[in-house]
Amino acid sequence: MNARIPTEIQPLISDFKDLLQSKLPNAVLGFYLQGSIALRGFNKKRSDIDFLIVVNHELTAGELSIIRDIHEELKQKHEYYMVMEGQYTTLGHLDKTIKKPQELYPNYFYGEYMGLRNGWIDPTSLWITKYHGISVLGPDVNEINIQVDWDDLLLAMKYNLHSYWTDKVKDYTIFLQDDWVVDTVLTLGRILYTLQNKEMITKEQGGYYLLAVMTNEWHSLINEALRIREGSELEMGFESIEERALHTLRFVLHIIDLCNEKYQLRTT
Numbered sequence: 001m002n003a004r005i006p007t008e009i010q011p012l013i014s015d016f017k018d019l020l021q022s023k024l025p026n027a028v029l030g031f032y033l034q035g036s037i038a039l040r041g042f043n044k045k046r047s048d049i050d051f052l053i054v055v056n057h058e059l060t061a062g063e064l065s066i067i068r069d070i071h072e073e074l075k076q077k078h079e080y081y082m083v084m085e086g087q088y089t090t091l092g093h094l095d096k097t098i099k100k101p102q103e104l105y106p107n108y109f110y111g112e113y114m115g116l117r118n119g120w121i122d123p124t125s126l127w128i129t130k131y132h133g134i135s136v137l138g139p140d141v142n143e144i145n146i147q148v149d150w151d152d153l154l155l156a157m158k159y160n161l162h163s164y165w166t167d168k169v170k171d172y173t174i175f176l177q178d179d180w181v182v183d184t185v186l187t188l189g190r191i192l193y194t195l196q197n198k199e200m201i202t203k204e205q206g207g208y209y210l211l212a213v214m215t216n217e218w219h220s221l222i223n224e225a226l227r228i229r230e231g232s233e234l235e236m237g238f239e240s241i242e243e244r245a246l247h248t249l250r251f252v253l254h255i256i257d258l259c260n261e262k263y264q265l266r267t268t
Contacts (some may be wrong), residue, residue: 023070043230059088123152154195
């Protein structure tokens with residue numbers, strides 16, 4: 001087992017690999033891990049287990065049924081299975097040679113089957129897989145022609161800022177929840193780092209990067225996000241969750257404006 005795979009999840013990954021090999025020997029070309037595990041930032045209490053399964057042909061009804069059985073078996077046996085997120089796909093999707101993608105490929109979110117998708121992988125996941133991915137089964141990621149470049153990643157960053165996060169600030173009450181504070185602050189730290197350095201980092205690293213580059217005005221919120229993420233027993237750094245939520249909303253707007261100005265991301 002690859003030493004980069006955390007010990008806690010090695011039994012799950014090993015069983016997943018064995019089931020793919022034994023039950024789908026003629027269908028599965030490769031099994032890869034990306035996300036926080038690949039970036040060496042797995043948090044056993046909060047991280048997802050992000051995977052890609054590359055198949056070598058359009059899956060038959062029988063093979064699709066076997067895949068669901070495999071996941072059900074893993075679900076019954078492994079606690080960590082419930083944080084697995086991933087997509088079945090093909091080499092044609094990774095090297096972008098496929099012409100007419102069809103919704104033929106299983107997708108999983110927090111361990112649950114989400115139906116068939118078209119197999120496309122988002123630029124952030126492609127980037128992490130290409131430069132940091134862990135091969136569990138099949139060719140090493142360096143041997144796969146994964147087509148993703150900086151322009152693809154930049155487009156994803158623009159979407160995150162101008163669509164996803166811009167939409168979230170329409171209702172500040174979502175920031176009353178601990179998980180939203182963590183994901184918002186630390187993810188925006190990752191985006192800011194990526195725009196500056198053209199590389200991906202973990203959420204925790206995004207938080208510490210923010211502490212290094214942001215003014216003291218935002219440090220209480222950044223430390224709050226890191227406190228929650230790391231499971232610290234220190235008390236909340238705000239008088240109320242309402243105060244924290246409003247500060248989070250202002251932080252989102254500030255980061256969007258900062259990125260627009262510094263990296264010329266404004267849409268025309």
